[in-house]
Amino acid sequence: MSLPIPIYFILFILLNVAGKSDSASSKGFSLRLLPLFSPESPMYPGNLSQLERIDKLVEMSKLRAKHLASMSVSNASVGPEKIHLDVYLSRSLYCVEIFLGTPKKSQFLIMDTGSHLIWTQCLPCINCFKQSTPIFDPKSSSTYQKIPCYHPLCTQPFRCVNGQCVYESTYADGTTSSGVLSSETFTFPDKSSFTELPIRVFGCANDNRGAHFSSISKVSGVLGLDTGKLSLLGQLGEADRRRFTYCFVPSNPSMEATSILRFGEDARMQGTNFKTTPFVRQKISTHFYLNLEDISVGGRRMGFTEETFSLRRDGSGGCIIDTGSATTHLAREPYNTVTQYFDEYFTGHGLHRVENIPVLEYCYQYVPNFVAYPSMTFHFQGADLEVKPKNVLISDGTSYFCVSLLPSEGVTVIGALQQQNTRFLYELDTNSLKFAPENCANDRL
Template identity: 30%
Template sequence: MGGVAQGLSIKMFTILSPNSSIFPQNLTLSEKHQKLTEISKARALDLIMTTNSSETLVPNAISSPVKHAYSDFYYTEMYIGTPPQKANLALDTGSTLTWVQCEGCKSCFELSMPNFNIRRSTTSRPMPDDHPLCVPPNLGPGTKGQNCVYGLFYYDRSSTYGPFGFDTFTFLSVQGQLAIPNVAFGWGLFNKVNFNDYFHGHDNPIGGILGLGRGHPTGILQQLNQITLQRFSYCLPPQFEAQSLLHFGEDAQIGGPSVGSTLILGGPDDYYFTKLDAISLNGQRLQIDPSLFMAGGKGMAVDSGSPYSHIVAEAFKVLKQAVVDYFP
């Protein structure tokens, strides 16, 4: 990818957008917050199970720990293949693996647009099982050998499984279209997923996941390292606005006198963890044991799929009482 600019900015949509076909538009504000709370609770529970579980469920050579439930709180539009086929992928900072539901799937979820058709793309090719990227925990040789397969099994019993291969990804950058060849991703042929589980919408436009997690070489950040420089940023728009931007590489720089920063804690997980020292209300630091924010020694997870923050029950009790006392 010589000569490619070290930066990329693409549109990022939220399910709460007035133009979104995922989130029901006839809900009251209270009902919307209730739906978002349900998502956040599920993600928090699944994160706990993910980081504390060594269970492996994927067949053959793939040894995949149980991961979090799906959430399409943020998603982006892009094109895959030659000629390009449109795909909306949910952004997931808790997963490195990117996948999309494909035409010919044996087990499929409902989708309002056509599935990605591998056979119609002249640039698609499977990944051989001896490729250096075809390694556990989520990748390995198929039952018949020769080609690589992927498998992801989730705490809520959702799953996706299929061949792992390459194709051209075309990003709709604000600078113009950027086509990148030979991006590795999963060809979802066996999918037990319901992206509308919390919304009950009739038209689901989300066809897969764009994995923004850290660490694994199959991650988009790692594969497109010359462009992403393994860094990204996005601003959180007011919940009911239409869109924001997801920045990669040089475009990801955020500056100004009001900008703060904190360290991302290391670790083997796909997730991004950071350290929370304390919570204050009205300038008063609450009496909460800081060790409660380091459950399992990992810290607080930054999760693009969780609309609201969650803390452990002991800390929440102190915070809740402080809020009650502040608003008698």
């Protein structure tokens, strides 16, 4: 296998908008996914060089891992019922276009499996970050309602202020987001039609402060997709609807295929050749934790102990599968072990280490006729996920390639690059993750 040069692998959700409304009784819907670096993206960073793209993706992943770690420990400043908003909106991997209210208005939200409450900027603004598209005006919608203070959901950590039930999120860097808990009709474009869902709780945010709300784009907030009861999954209704699946298409400039995100009855595994591993639940965080037992590189097991990736009682450690991280982060000790073995492997094959690459630590001279790239396997409880070499390594396209792993202080995060060409099915009713290798380019609406 030769090392693929392009890394245009990062995706964001952009849904089809044609068609007419279906009833809210629909139990499944599917959405298209397109590349982040496409000019169609609401967060399009401009025409970047390959090196600039690598640098941006690594920066995004570092910020993401830091955010996930800070939200997992017992002294985190944001409780499990508050918004787990990644405040670096301009550095997020995915966004989704939804339609809000009646009549429906287009809004772009960050799709995030590491976030809880659905959230969007609303008028009137006390403080709003700059948004290039119109901010949602609740007064213009006939289906908008505020959650009253006497509602059963208006309890800690939410509170009643001036007769309104509000949420407030505070982060370690001083960034804050707050607003009014509300209910509204959300409309999701689906194939040639629309699926309407009554969302009983979302955050109508009108006070967002902090240096990291400085990017100007169409993005207005967050679509939470974690395990919490107020995420989109938690509000889909019947247990059999609380699931979703995706299959990330690897980047290939010669291909026009897009990835598909499927919910409810549309979210299925084909055949029986799939593996299943349980989610690990903890009280502090609603992220998707997995029990990672060991790692192999090129067929050689590293032999990590049971405690290496375990989730601790205070919420530290553990392994999260995440769509918001570009690449995988390993806790410091296993990171050192894995990357040192990669180093021994490549130098043993005569490849020279490249020392002056600022974004990734273990980089090597690119040799066109070298094909002996190793795979990497994550050994989860009852299920092994093999990551092909093309999803372990990234390159500038001309002179070097790098091991696409980053160190983390505690938590391990399985990123989007390492999930390509594998179908993942998240099921809340069975508390499990199913996955199987697949040519994701064949997935169609």
